[in-house]
Amino acid sequence: MIQTGATKLLRYALKNxxxxxxxxxxxxxxxxxxxxxxxxxxTLTKDCHYSARAVLWNGGNKPRGYSTERKQGSPEIxxxxxxxxxTNIDEETERERKxxxxxxxxxxxxxxxxxxxGFAVFGGSGVALLVWAIYEFGKPEVDADGQIIEDEFSxxxxxxxxxQRMWKSLNYYQKMIQEPSRAKLxxxxxxxxxxxxxxxxxxxxxxxxxxxDWTYQTGWRFKKRPxxxxxxxxxxxxxxxxxxTAEQGMTVFPILDALDPNGYIMYRLVRDATHxxxxxxxxxxxxxxxxxxxxxxxxxxxxxTQMHPDNTFNIPRWxxxxxxxxxxxxxxxxxxxxxxxxxxxxxxxxxxxxxxxxIAQFRENQRKLLAQMQxxxxxxxxxAKPIVKNxxxxxxxx
Numbered sequence: 001m002i003q004t005g006a007t008k009l010l011r012y013a014l015k016n017x018x019x020x021x022x023x024x025x026x027x028x029x030x031x032x033x034x035x036x037x038x039x040x041x042x043t044l045t046k047d048c049h050y051s052a053r054a055v056l057w058n059g060g061n062k063p064r065g066y067s068t069e070r071k072q073g074s075p076e077i078x079x080x081x082x083x084x085x086x087t088n089i090d091e092e093t094e095r096e097r098k099x100x101x102x103x104x105x106x107x108x109x110x111x112x113x114x115x116x117x118g119f120a121v122f123g124g125s126g127v128a129l130l131v132w133a134i135y136e137f138g139k140p141e142v143d144a145d146g147q148i149i150e151d152e153f154s155x156x157x158x159x160x161x162x163x164q165r166m167w168k169s170l171n172y173y174q175k176m177i178q179e180p181s182r183a184k185l186x187x188x189x190x191x192x193x194x195x196x197x198x199x200x201x202x203x204x205x206x207x208x209x210x211x212x213d214w215t216y217q218t219g220w221r222f223k224k225r226p227x228x229x230x231x232x233x234x235x236x237x238x239x240x241x242x243x244x245t246a247e248q249g250m251t252v253f254p255i256l257d258a259l260d261p262n263g264y265i266m267y268r269l270v271r272d273a274t275h276x277x278x279x280x281x282x283x284x285x286x287x288x289x290x291x292x293x294x295x296x297x298x299x300x301x302x303x304x305t306q307m308h309p310d311n312t313f314n315i316p317r318w319x320x321x322x323x324x325x326x327x328x329x330x331x332x333x334x335x336x337x338x339x340x341x342x343x344x345x346x347x348x349x350x351x352x353x354x355x356x357x358x359i360a361q362f363r364e365n366q367r368k369l370l371a372q373m374q375x376x377x378x379x380x381x382x383x384a385k386p387i388v389k390n391x392x393x394x395x396x397x398x
Contacts, residue, residue, distance in 0.1 A: 137169040138162030181272040184289045186242065199338055199345070200290045201239035202283070202297040204304070206247060210255060211320040222255050225318055227327040234331050236264040238338035242288075244269040244297075246281035246304065275307070282307055293344040296337070298330070310346040315359060329359045332366070 139162065141149045148154075153161045190196040203209060210222040235241060241264055245252055249270040256268055274281040280303040285292055297305050300317040313333075315326055342348055352358035 134162050134166050138164070138166035140165065178276040180275065180284065180287055183287060185269055185273050185287045186267055186289045188289065197238060197240040198294060198341075199239045200242060200288070200295045201235055201334065202242045202244045202285070202288075202295060204299040204301070205243050205245040205252060205255070207300055207317045207319075208298060208315070209243075210259065211318055213320060223320055224259065225327055226322060226324050227331075228259070231327040231331055232260060232264040233262070235334055238335065239296075240267075240290075241265045242267045242269065244273070244283050246271050246274055246283075277306075280304065280306075284308075285311060293346065296334070296345050296349065309353065310350055313349050313352065313358065316357070326359060329363060333359065333362045 140151065140154070143149055151165075153164045156164065206212065209225055209228050211225065212220060213223050214220050232241065243252070243256060243265050247270060249268075249272070252268060252270050256265060271281060273283075273287070275284045276282070283297065283299075283304055285295055285297070285308045288295065292308070292311055295311050297308070297312045298315060299305050299312060300315055302309070302312070302314060305312040315330065318324055318326065337345060337348060352361060355361040
């Protein structure tokens with residue numbers, strides 16, 4: 001009954017101000033008549049009584065909804081109307097926050113467990129691998145009867161024996177990778193009556209004689225450089241031709257078989273004949289078993305011949321273009337050295353190493369030499385011409 005009276009009083013107070021629909025909507029949304037308890041109803045009645053009386057005293061000149069006093073009182077009234085709802089929202093938010101924190105804590109614990117398990121697996125695998133390596137590479141050698149062959153480590157404690165043998169084996173494999181497979185890469189020079197060419201020409205195969213090319217239709221193919229057949233044929237007359245490359249033998253040998261059916265290439269050296277230095281396969285000419293004063297290396301990679309730059313004649317790397325003439329020009333250069341019987345080719349190569357394009361510089365030197373020879377020939381002809389004329393006059397009695 002109190003609740004009904006408060007509602008009627010509020011409606012009566014606001015009737016003359018045109019606010020009845022709004023307050024009715026407000027009361028309908030809150031559903032006061034059905035949900036409020038008696039204590040809340042008493043509080044609302046009291047607040048509505050004061051509010052209605054204040055509005056009546058103002059004479060209806062200013063709407064209650066737009067007064068500062070009403071705005072400040074609204075939260076207090078709503079909090080009194082729905083204290084349980086606000087408490088429930090705070091509790092729900094707190095429970096949600098705790099639930100997320102618990103989930104994050106559990107996830108972090110699972111991640112840490114997985115990490116520890118991974119460390120344990122890797123650590124155990126490393127220890128097992130180390131034990132296997134010590135046993136496999138450190139065990140002593142045995143003879144055909146299964147008897148242990150004593151070595152320099154046999155008198156040491158058993159664990160020390162295995163570790164020292166393993167270390168020796170690892171050094172051996174490292175040396176096998178980094179150093180050539182043999183000390184003498186070429187056999188001794190031929191003895192009479194066989195003919196040993198006076199000079200040795202060392203050629204790189206890849207991008208000097210052939211160029212690798214790959215397409216979807218054909219896969220990998222090797223393209224012959226223009227003039228390579230004539231180059232090998234002409235150089236074989238004056239040089240001992242050796243192909244020295246860092247490629248694998250199973251790749252090199254079939255290519256050279258197809259490239260050189262006439263056998264102009266006398267020897268073939270592949271990757272196992274190189275030194276492995278700072279990530280590069282280096283050609284060490286000291287193991288070539290030839291006099292370095294008569295060895296010429298033709299290559300495009302300075303790193304491959306870094307141990308003997310004075311014996312190297314660098315040419316541009318061939319990229320597969322068909323208009324290349326480097327080998328044809330190189331024939332003239334090499335034949336000039338051979339026919340001139342140069343005692344130490346390193347002096348000539350050292351001179352041409354200062355140019356970016358030594359072949360072009362050689363052609364320019366040839367042109368200058370030819371011009372000088374023609375000029376000298378003209379001078380000699382000019383000097384000899386008066387002598388002939390005088391001899392002819394005396395012969396004819398003039």
